[in-house]
Amino acid sequence: MRITTIGATATAVAVLASPITSTPAPASVPAVLAASVVSKPAKAASVHGEARISYIESIHDDIRFTIHAEQTPFTRPMPPTAPEGLPTDARGTLKFSHSRGEVTGWAEATVDCLVTSGRTATLTAVVTKSNVEEPGARLGISVQQGGKGKPDRLGFSWGVVNVDPENVDENGQLVRPQAGSCMAPAPFTTVIKGGYKVVHAEITKSPTQPEPAPHHS
Numbered sequence: 001m002r003i004t005t006i007g008a009t010a011t012a013v014a015v016l017a018s019p020i021t022s023t024p025a026p027a028s029v030p031a032v033l034a035a036s037v038v039s040k041p042a043k044a045a046s047v048h049g050e051a052r053i054s055y056i057e058s059i060h061d062d063i064r065f066t067i068h069a070e071q072t073p074f075t076r077p078m079p080p081t082a083p084e085g086l087p088t089d090a091r092g093t094l095k096f097s098h099s100r101g102e103v104t105g106w107a108e109a110t111v112d113c114l115v116t117s118g119r120t121a122t123l124t125a126v127v128t129k130s131n132v133e134e135p136g137a138r139l140g141i142s143v144q145q146g147g148k149g150k151p152d153r154l155g156f157s158w159g160v161v162n163v164d165p166e167n168v169d170e171n172g173q174l175v176r177p178q179a180g181s182c183m184a185p186a187p188f189t190t191v192i193k194g195g196y197k198v199v200h201a202e203i204t205k206s207p208t209q210p211e212p213a214p215h216h217s
């Protein structure tokens with residue numbers, strides 16, 4: 001995958017099972033009513049929204065990201081290392097477009113990982129369709145929901161980040177390394193139109209991870 005930078009040229013525009021908790025019903029609650037309240041889905045981490053960003057390297061370009069992602073723990077098995085999958089497994093879609101004049105680069109990708117902390121989320125998505133990216137490429141995105149009058153922010157794993165100086169092609173051109181799952185830089189651009197909603201949830205423990213041995217003093 002050859003490295004491209006947002007804003008480099010008009011023709012090389014870069015693109016890019018919630019767990020169940022059980023609440024015992026009081027003894028006086030009829031069985032039918034109890035069944036309706038025993039199982040409630042735990043809150044799932046998510047990020048949703050659409051926004052145009054301002055990027056310093058392409059200040060006059062129209063760059064937009066649409067994100068709909070929700071954490072679905074242990075839904076993507078990875079045998080033999082993680083046969084149940086990971087607590088950060090996720091589903092959803094990422095869409096990206098970058099327009100300069102009459103030229104637009106775009107990509108659509110399927111979300112595979114999401115992790116949150118407060119108003120911040122990082123996610124990755126694998127490209128399914130694009131006019132500038134290779135199908136199968138993993139893209140990393142970070143989102144920070146603004147607060148107290150501050151704008152939302154967004155970062156992406158190409159352009160000014162994710163460069164390995166040792167990784168070059170036969171012509172000596174830098175080749176962009178693929179982002180690992182949930183790997184993304186800090187949100188270094190500013191949202192100027194639209195915005196994102198981040199819902200935080202703690203990651204869940206692996207179902208097969210052993211409990212730590214008790215410590216005896």
